Amino acid sequence: MDEKTIKKIAHLARMSLRDESEVQQRLRESTGILSFIEQLQEVDTTGIVPLANPNDDIQRLRKDEVMTGEIGNAGSAHVLANAPEQNSGYFVVPKIVE
Amino acid sequence: MSSISDLTLDQTRRKLLSKELSAKDVTDHYLSRMEVYKSLNAYITETPDLAQKQAAESDARLANGTARPLEGIPIGMKDLFCTEGIRTTAGSKILGNFVPHYESTVSRKLRDAGTIMLGKTNLDEFAMGSSNTTSAYGNTISPWRRKNGGNEELVPGGSSGGSSAAVSAKLCLGATGTDTGGSIRQPASFCGIVGIKPTYGRCSRWGIIAYASSLDQAGVFAETVKDTALLLEACSGFDPRDSTSANLPVPDFSAALTGDVRGLRIGIPKEYRVDNMPEEIEKLWQQGIDWLKSAGAEIVEVSLPHTKYALPTYYIIAPAEASSNLARYDGVRYGVRQDKPALIDMYEATRAAGFGDEVKRRIMIGTYVLSAGYYDAYYIKAQQVRRLIRQDFINAFEKCDALLTPATPSAAFAIGENEDDPVKMYLNDVFTVSLNLAGLPGMSVPAGLDSQGLPLGLQIIGKAWDEETIFKVGGVLENAANFKAKPFQ
Amino acid sequence: MADLIQGETGTWEVVIGMEVHAQVIANTKLFSNAGATFGAAQNEQVSMVDAAMPGMLPVLNEKCVEQAIRTGLGLNAQINETSVFERKNYFYPDLPQGYQISQFQHPIVGKGVIEIDLPDGATKEIGITRLHLEQDAGKSIHDQHPTKSYVDLNRSGCALMEIVSEPDLRGAEEATAYLSKLRMILRYLGTCDGNMEEGSMRADVNVSVRKPGDAYGTRAEIKNVNSLKAVQQAIHFESQRQVTLIEEGKPVIQETRLWDPDKQETRSMRSKEEAHDYRYFPDPDLLPLKLRSGWVDEIRQTLPELPDQKKHRFMKEHGLSLYDATVLIAEKIRAAYFETVVETGKDAKLTANWVINELLGALNKDGKSLADSPVSAADLGGLISLIKDDTISGKIAKDVFAEMYATGKQAATIVEEKGLRQVTDIAEIEAMIESVLAEHPDNVQAYRAGKDKLFGFFVGQIMKKTGGKANPGMLNTLLKEKLDGK
Numbered sequence A: 001m002d003e004k005t006i007k008k009i010a011h012l013a014r015m016s017l018r019d020e021s022e023v024q025q026r027l028r029e030s031t032g033i034l035s036f037i038e039q040l041q042e043v044d045t046t047g048i049v050p051l052a053n054p055n056d057d058i059q060r061l062r063k064d065e066v067m068t069g070e071i072g073n074a075g076s077a078h079v080l081a082n083a084p085e086q087n088s089g090y091f092v093v094p095k096i097v098e
Numbered sequence B: 001m002s003s004i005s006d007l008t009l010d011q012t013r014r015k016l017l018s019k020e021l022s023a024k025d026v027t028d029h030y031l032s033r034m035e036v037y038k039s040l041n042a043y044i045t046e047t048p049d050l051a052q053k054q055a056a057e058s059d060a061r062l063a064n065g066t067a068r069p070l071e072g073i074p075i076g077m078k079d080l081f082c083t084e085g086i087r088t089t090a091g092s093k094i095l096g097n098f099v100p101h102y103e104s105t106v107s108r109k110l111r112d113a114g115t116i117m118l119g120k121t122n123l124d125e126f127a128m129g130s131s132n133t134t135s136a137y138g139n140t141i142s143p144w145r146r147k148n149g150g151n152e153e154l155v156p157g158g159s160s161g162g163s164s165a166a167v168s169a170k171l172c173l174g175a176t177g178t179d180t181g182g183s184i185r186q187p188a189s190f191c192g193i194v195g196i197k198p199t200y201g202r203c204s205r206w207g208i209i210a211y212a213s214s215l216d217q218a219g220v221f222a223e224t225v226k227d228t229a230l231l232l233e234a235c236s237g238f239d240p241r242d243s244t245s246a247n248l249p250v251p252d253f254s255a256a257l258t259g260d261v262r263g264l265r266i267g268i269p270k271e272y273r274v275d276n277m278p279e280e281i282e283k284l285w286q287q288g289i290d291w292l293k294s295a296g297a298e299i300v301e302v303s304l305p306h307t308k309y310a311l312p313t314y315y316i317i318a319p320a321e322a323s324s325n326l327a328r329y330d331g332v333r334y335g336v337r338q339d340k341p342a343l344i345d346m347y348e349a350t351r352a353a354g355f356g357d358e359v360k361r362r363i364m365i366g367t368y369v370l371s372a373g374y375y376d377a378y379y380i381k382a383q384q385v386r387r388l389i390r391q392d393f394i395n396a397f398e399k400c401d402a403l404l405t406p407a408t409p410s411a412a413f414a415i416g417e418n419e420d421d422p423v424k425m426y427l428n429d430v431f432t433v434s435l436n437l438a439g440l441p442g443m444s445v446p447a448g449l450d451s452q453g454l455p456l457g458l459q460i461i462g463k464a465w466d467e468e469t470i471f472k473v474g475g476v477l478e479n480a481a482n483f484k485a486k487p488f489q
Numbered sequence C: 001m002a003d004l005i006q007g008e009t010g011t012w013e014v015v016i017g018m019e020v021h022a023q024v025i026a027n028t029k030l031f032s033n034a035g036a037t038f039g040a041a042q043n044e045q046v047s048m049v050d051a052a053m054p055g056m057l058p059v060l061n062e063k064c065v066e067q068a069i070r071t072g073l074g075l076n077a078q079i080n081e082t083s084v085f086e087r088k089n090y091f092y093p094d095l096p097q098g099y100q101i102s103q104f105q106h107p108i109v110g111k112g113v114i115e116i117d118l119p120d121g122a123t124k125e126i127g128i129t130r131l132h133l134e135q136d137a138g139k140s141i142h143d144q145h146p147t148k149s150y151v152d153l154n155r156s157g158c159a160l161m162e163i164v165s166e167p168d169l170r171g172a173e174e175a176t177a178y179l180s181k182l183r184m185i186l187r188y189l190g191t192c193d194g195n196m197e198e199g200s201m202r203a204d205v206n207v208s209v210r211k212p213g214d215a216y217g218t219r220a221e222i223k224n225v226n227s228l229k230a231v232q233q234a235i236h237f238e239s240q241r242q243v244t245l246i247e248e249g250k251p252v253i254q255e256t257r258l259w260d261p262d263k264q265e266t267r268s269m270r271s272k273e274e275a276h277d278y279r280y281f282p283d284p285d286l287l288p289l290k291l292r293s294g295w296v297d298e299i300r301q302t303l304p305e306l307p308d309q310k311k312h313r314f315m316k317e318h319g320l321s322l323y324d325a326t327v328l329i330a331e332k333i334r335a336a337y338f339e340t341v342v343e344t345g346k347d348a349k350l351t352a353n354w355v356i357n358e359l360l361g362a363l364n365k366d367g368k369s370l371a372d373s374p375v376s377a378a379d380l381g382g383l384i385s386l387i388k389d390d391t392i393s394g395k396i397a398k399d400v401f402a403e404m405y406a407t408g409k410q411a412a413t414i415v416e417e418k419g420l421r422q423v424t425d426i427a428e429i430e431a432m433i434e435s436v437l438a439e440h441p442d443n444v445q446a447y448r449a450g451k452d453k454l455f456g457f458f459v460g461q462i463m464k465k466t467g468g469k470a471n472p473g474m475l476n477t478l479l480k481e482k483l484d485g486k
């Protein structure tokens, strides 16, 4: 971990860093946590299948039925109700430049 | 009126059913206590109007014989459960103005069981913390004080610290929590109450703001084991809206409280005797073992060899999932946006201003361990160790029916302590976190006081889907411990 | 058939691999019960799940899984019993979750192969690398406001199949042949409507060049190629660009490039790419997808006959040429129409001619699809029966067909109403011949003196007299007998 990595990671996570002192703070913290998690490397995990979820069930499947309400068509009024900015039924964001 | 808050949830329920009390009496009583103890900051949002409306409905139902299982019981709702029409913040600035148009499955089930919601309880921001000091809405202060006269304000534990403080201070009869690495059991232990995290998949995660999806599990707090059984029964069950919810019947948890543990095999994992464990914790643990032994249980030593790797494993998996789960807080569809002319600046400013330090720490680590070149070394490795940890439990449960351990490595600490070093704070979860990795149920039962007069809990760990054994053992421990200490004394 | 580029340093081969995103035909989205149809008002087909509201969780649509399996079978591909949904993490306003749920390391469909038809009549096998299920993004609209973009989430969360080919295609023609065949297969299967204009089928094109026999060159991935024509143009431009670069001694960079249809060029999207590190990991809200045993076989039982099978059968069973078979199988409905006509008309080759040249020609001229044909398959079969049993001649049949097309009447009705029944009575035809020969004694003499070409003149005169109704075969035979003086 170095300052460059911290800046790269912060950018990937879309969180601006206030100033150089925050860079240093994040570097210090991250280095501390990384050295803590580093001890995992001593575990022999050869041939162990990774476990992503403790629930071993089979993925359930849902019927292909259109619904209204929360998990179906919720209505644009509800979908947009908390939007910081909206117009004509759209969410509005600063112009995207490609 | 002070007698109302001397009652447990179950006692209150009975008095409501026998009409010795009305839901209005009970609700008003708890609302007035909330006023008195506002300085504990246990609630982020109080909902007295809703509570009174619900109380009126409860009284009508109690009168006409359509009372539901928990009719008229006032509860606190961790502010991580989305509640329709009521601001839901996750303890974060970024959701300071967020009002969901939907009700989480757990809160809906509790509402449908007749409970009355008094408000949304405080928590560590996005449930990341063990002290409730990362909330954007101020610290929750434990109602407990050390008896050394120093009178420092203590943490209620976290992340469900508002809930544990509220139950402990009798600002509600029960409360919900979520537990990703110990966030129910540790605050329960710190506040001298009972807290249970059921098996992963027992309670629906639908409508709970996600921290780490493969670890998050809802649960409940109350004063007694029986009370938690009643609450958990009401909020458990299959939910087709959550792909990880288990399609299993919900047992009658309170019926498991038989008081009889004769012949049960209780495992004592030797690896939980960590270095520098305070003598008081060691003593309390031995005490618990003795209680169960004299109640007729058989004590067996078991081994969970990968225990020491649980915390580092957790601190890879949880931040990794969190870094992705929290990507949706981008100021586009909801939440507090920082206006900037350029999109990327809007994102970066919104998230920088909206998230607190601990959340940022975890997003940084999570992003890092998933990034190109580190994924295998950290994330895959952690998931492999996760399987080993789960296998440890499976092996141990061949020799026993439940495990007994301390719930926390210490009693509650003062606000501000442990804050110099995040890793030190993380050590709070050393006894609790493996259960989340393995998806197992666990309960903290108040079992004694430390030398400062602060509560200490013992943890009972059960097999997957076997909360009943936990309740059974919990009930026996509760009886034996006869824990009568109260805060504010 | 391969496109080769003649460069300064020799001949270059153009190597193409395709990534096609095909929107799955289903009522609802991949992980929510919101509708998945095209054209709803903005943000009206959006669930709280699709808008990534806090606490919302994905639940997998059975139909989408079935469609992916069905497509996999149609691509002759390996169906994987276990597959895993992962998150692809990046920020974009039309990506509400901040990640796309996709399949990465363990896709639902593995290696397969399809046959493409090249313009010279040859066929070629193209390898399919994989097919996976993933969520579509919403739509950003940039032209509504000078400083803002607008976001519509209707498409957000709709199911896509990403179908990746091996780099087996050589040049633009093969690439478009591949897209056409893939589209045909998807439409046959009913798993994607293949509508490139509405964006339900979108292609990313991977282009590289090499000297024949060399190892693969560095490829560029071209996005925003939204029509077959754009695919051709983009490949021509990009391959030429790469050849020029290499011959100038400059490197080709592995990157994503955008096709600009206005400027007719590809341009680098590198600035956008730089920050990308997708951090794939298994979605913890979903469990591994394990297909219930027997499901794949059940789906296999319901597969329709696929284009290539049908093509080969048409050639074998109906004796059609490769060309005719290829045209007829291009659409499922067209092939079915053809077979219905054959059932009534009993003559496959004749039917193929009529369907391809007359019917499709007429429909094409009117901009109509076969589904709106005014002439039903049974009625066209009726017309062909009349030709077959000599009730009318092929020439008259064309007039009858025009009438059928215009009025929707049946062939037999038109023939009766207009008295178009062919004259097949020998005596009647002979009488007609006698009278025409009598009217043109000079020409008879000239013919007999060796001016063979006059045969046609006589035929024309007789047909004129009969209104074209004389049976042409009989007329020819009898006329020849008369003229040759037998």
Ligand SMILES: [Mg+2]
Binding pocket: C019, C162
């Ligand atoms: Mg791709």
Ligand SMILES: [Zn+2]
Binding pocket: C021, C134, C162
């Ligand atoms: Zn894709």
